[in-house]
Amino acid sequence: MSGTLAELESIAGPGEIMEVSMGPHHPSTHGVFRMDVRLEGEKVVRLKPVFGYLHRNHEKIAEHGAYLSAIPYTDRLDYLCSMTNNWGYVLAVEKLAGIAVPERAEYIRVIAAELTRFQNHAGLVGFLLQDMGASGTPLMYAFREREKILDLFESLSGARMMCNYMRFGGLRVDCTTGWLDEVRQLTARLPRFVDEFENLLRGNEILMARTQGTGVLSHELAINAGVTGPMLRASGVNYDIRKVDKYGIYDRFDFRVPLGDHGDVYDRYMMRILEMRETLKILEQALRGIPEGPIIDPKVRLRGLRPKAGEAYGRIESPKGELGFFLISDGSTNPYRYRVRPPSMINLTILEDMCLGQNVADVVITLGSVDIVLGEVDR
Amino acid sequence: MLGEGIIQGLFETARNFFGSYVEKDRLTTVQYPEERHQLPEASRNFPFLLYDGPDPDAGLRCVSCQICEKECPPRCIHIEKSKDKKPDFVGKQQFYPAVFNIDVSVCMSCQICVEVCPFDAIRMDKVFELSTSDRFGGLLWDKHELSKSNEYYRQIHPMEAAECDERRAKELAEAQAKAAAAAAKAAQAAPTSPAAAPAATNGSGNGASAPAKSGAAHSAPETKVAQ
Numbered sequence: 001m002s003g004t005l006a007e008l009e010s011i012a013g014p015g016e017i018m019e020v021s022m023g024p025h026h027p028s029t030h031g032v033f034r035m036d037v038r039l040e041g042e043k044v045v046r047l048k049p050v051f052g053y054l055h056r057n058h059e060k061i062a063e064h065g066a067y068l069s070a071i072p073y074t075d076r077l078d079y080l081c082s083m084t085n086n087w088g089y090v091l092a093v094e095k096l097a098g099i100a101v102p103e104r105a106e107y108i109r110v111i112a113a114e115l116t117r118f119q120n121h122a123g124l125v126g127f128l129l130q131d132m133g134a135s136g137t138p139l140m141y142a143f144r145e146r147e148k149i150l151d152l153f154e155s156l157s158g159a160r161m162m163c164n165y166m167r168f169g170g171l172r173v174d175c176t177t178g179w180l181d182e183v184r185q186l187t188a189r190l191p192r193f194v195d196e197f198e199n200l201l202r203g204n205e206i207l208m209a210r211t212q213g214t215g216v217l218s219h220e221l222a223i224n225a226g227v228t229g230p231m232l233r234a235s236g237v238n239y240d241i242r243k244v245d246k247y248g249i250y251d252r253f254d255f256r257v258p259l260g261d262h263g264d265v266y267d268r269y270m271m272r273i274l275e276m277r278e279t280l281k282i283l284e285q286a287l288r289g290i291p292e293g294p295i296i297d298p299k300v301r302l303r304g305l306r307p308k309a310g311e312a313y314g315r316i317e318s319p320k321g322e323l324g325f326f327l328i329s330d331g332s333t334n335p336y337r338y339r340v341r342p343p344s345m346i347n348l349t350i351l352e353d354m355c356l357g358q359n360v361a362d363v364v365i366t367l368g369s370v371d372i373v374l375g376e377v378d379r
Numbered sequence: 380m381l382g383e384g385i386i387q388g389l390f391e392t393a394r395n396f397f398g399s400y401v402e403k404d405r406l407t408t409v410q411y412p413e414e415r416h417q418l419p420e421a422s423r424n425f426p427f428l429l430y431d432g433p434d435p436d437a438g439l440r441c442v443s444c445q446i447c448e449k450e451c452p453p454r455c456i457h458i459e460k461s462k463d464k465k466p467d468f469v470g471k472q473q474f475y476p477a478v479f480n481i482d483v484s485v486c487m488s489c490q491i492c493v494e495v496c497p498f499d500a501i502r503m504d505k506v507f508e509l510s511t512s513d514r515f516g517g518l519l520w521d522k523h524e525l526s527k528s529n530e531y532y533r534q535i536h537p538m539e540a541a542e543c544d545e546r547r548a549k550e551l552a553e554a555q556a557k558a559a560a561a562a563a564k565a566a567q568a569a570p571t572s573p574a575a576a577p578a579a580t581n582g583s584g585n586g587a588s589a590p591a592k593s594g595a596a597h598s599a600p601e602t603k604v605a606q
Contacts, residue, residue: 061452069452072489137392144407155419158503164489172494173421189404200391203384303450303495 005038012040020360024053028131028364031374035351035363042359047352051345054378062338067093067168067305070338074325075162077340078376081120083112083153084318086166091247092314092325093168097307099300105170106249107290111183112156112165113316114279114286118190119146120319121230121272121279122197124371128269129201131368132210138200145193148186155179168305170296180287187283194280198273211266215354215366218263225350229321229343230271231370235263241317248316252289253282268369304333311337320344320371340379344372420536423503425483426492428525431468435526440500442473447492447501455485456492467498468547469554481525483509484518499543505535 008017023034032053038046058077062070074089075082087109094101101109126142150160156175157165165172201207217227219235232239240257242250258274260267307329315324321343328337347370355363399406409416430438443460459478467473492501504527511517533540 065452066450069450069491072452072487072491075489076487141395144405147407151419155421158421158423158490159488162488164491172490196391196395200388201384204388205381205384208384303446 008038008040008045012045016040017045022360022363024050029367030127030372031377033367033372033374033377035367037360037363039360044355044358044360044363047355047363049348049351051348051374051377054374056379058379059338059340063335066303066333067307067335068302070335071167072162072164075164076375077342077379078318078320078323078344078373079161080123080373081116081319082161082163083109083116083165084316084323086163087113087248088314088316088318088323089325090166090168090314091316092312092327093305093307095314096310096312096327096329097168097305099169099297101170101248102294102297103249103291104174104293105295107286108171108175108295109166109248110250110253110286111283111290112153112163114283115149115152115183117319118276118279118283119149120371121276122146124319124368125197125269125272128265128365128368129207131364132207134201134207138197141193141197141200145190152179152182152186155182167296167300167302169300169302170294172296174295180290183283184287187280187287190280191277194273194276202270202273208266211269211365212264213262214265214358214362215268215369216262216264217350217354221350221353222263226346227321227350229317229319229347229371230275231268231321231347233257234260234267234271236261241315241322245315247314253285255281265365265369272371306331306333315341318343320373320376321347340376342376342379344370344374344376345378348372348377418505420538422505423490424488424507425486425504425509426481426501426525427504427527428479428522429500429502429529429532430526431529433528435523435528437465438468439475439522439526440467440498441476441479442467442498442500443476443479444498446495446497450491450495452489452491453485453487455482455487456480457482469551470558471554476522479522479525481520482518483520484514499547502532502536502539 005017005019009015018039020037020039021034022037023029024032029035034050034053036046036048036050037044056076058073062073065073071086071089074085077085093099122142123146126139129138130136153163153165154160156179157163157172217231217235219232219237221227222232222235223237227235228239228241236259238257238259241247242255243257255278258271258278260271309329309331311326311328313324313326315322317323322341323343324341326337326339326341327335330336351367351370354366358366395405429440430436431440432438443458445458445460448454448456448458457478457480458476461475461477464472465475488503490503493503529540529544533544
């Protein structure tokens with residue numbers, strides 16, 4: 001069924017279909033995102049996602065600048081997780097130019113990326129519960145902890161959100177021992193926060209009635225649509241790029257990949273809570289194993305880097321899924337082609353399949369559980 | 380039991396509410412603007428230009444090499460090179476920026492200009508209360524608005540500034556030693572020339588090293604420029 005108005009009306013009856021435009025300025029859409037929804041009463045019979053309101057020509061800008069000048073722009077893709085975005089991009093450049101990264105830099109990258117994952121998941125759960133009507137409380141708790149992580153990012157990189165911290169071949173500045181101690185203290189405190197955060201609503205009967213069985217994504221569809229990240233794992237597919245690719249030094253850490261069973265909104269919510277716990281495990285191990293040493297390969301030319309002609313694809317497990325950067329070099333100072341594989345956008349493509357036959361209110365929480373950031377969707 | 384989960388959630392809320400009176404961990408807000416957080420040393424906002432000494436024009440470190448202009452990702456820096464030259468901190472003749480504008484409405488605070496600057500001339504500021512009613516002129520900062528003293532830099536980024544000062548002191552010492560050696564050599568080559576003597580005593584940079592090659596006869600006008 002292509003879902004034209006006439007077709008839908010021929011089934012539901014004349015005048016029974018209502019067309020509603022949700023967004024682009026609706027708070028539940030997490031940014032400027034619009035859904036053309038066709039409703040029969042409360043039931044969704046057709047949903048068309050419309051995006052592009054935040055398009056900033058990211059890829060073309062990166063192709064016109066030097067390799068270095070694309071790093072601050074990657075911060076602005078998924079603006080909640082600038083550290084992981086940096087890592088994805090520098091990983092692609094390192095592959096392209098054949099640059100090795102010092103040990104200490106690898107450890108700090110893992111610490112920064114896992115802190116990012118924690119704050120992203122905490123924020124997402126807060127927003128998701130806010131969408132469900134738990135006005136404020138969970139979101140404020142999540143932001144309270146996120147704030148502490150952002151403070152750490154600020155003293156490390158200088159900025160709270162637009163960190164611009166990683167460089168090909170290493171990092172921009174080294175962290176101090178004082179900073180590592182602060183991370184240790186915070187990591188010791190965070191399990192208590194996760195416990196509280198989980199107890200707050202995990203067993204809540206209203207939440208369970210609302211989320212269990214809502215927005216189900218079968219694992220066949222998830223695989224076929226190329227869905228990645230916690231979304232895919234909530235549907236029961238064991239696929240984590242930290243385990244599959246072992247990029248950086250992830251093969252040294254002992255952590256589990258939590259898996260869901262039903263692929264509904266509740267599973268996706270619990271997946272984030274469980275991943276926060278695993279993240280803390282990785283953080284503890286990384287903080288224990290961090291060596292002294294240089295943080296950047298001194299031979300790397302940050303300015304005027306000219307990789308040999310060729311192509312490379314660097315991908316990492318960002319908090320939202322597989323974040324990939326594809327680069328083609330023609331031997332000049334700027335990439336010939338620069339392409340981002342955004343997890344948010346690809347996870348969003350199956351929104352209609354998850355929402356058909358559900359109520360309008362369920363569309364909001366299903367979208368919330370996908371975890372999108374429009375900066376990354378529209379680029 | 381139905382409702383158990385709700386009661387558990389309410390218990391957590393109550394714990395946070397009462398905990399906020401006793402635990403600093405649970406109440407993290409500050410009453411801005413009366414109360415303020417201390418910004419960390421690494422904190423950055425918008426770039427400024429550094430100058431040595433009391434005079435912003437004479438001591439401006441920028442030599443107008445225009446690297447930052449080229450590397451700036453959003454291209455918010457505009458530089459026009461001067462026609463004449465002025466001596467830099469080691470006494471070498473350098474160009475200076477006749478015009479140096481930063482459009483802070485375009486700047487994205489990425490610090491790339493600071494990283495690429497080979498002359499330690501541009502650094503990141505920490506000032507964030509910058510609201511203005513003029514969105515065009517008020518946010519286009521010229522050379523005079525951007526110039527800030529090295530003392531100010533030491534104040535806002537003490538560790539970074541100490542490292543930078545140390546490096547520059549070393550550079551200056553090296554340049555002085557080089558100039559002194561060159562002047563001594565020139566004095567040796569032509570002991571009768573009176574012009575080589577002042578260059579050796581004040582040891583002012585590159586102006587003295589050039590005449591060592593060309594001979595003592597040319598040294599007089601060039602050392603004068605350096606002084």
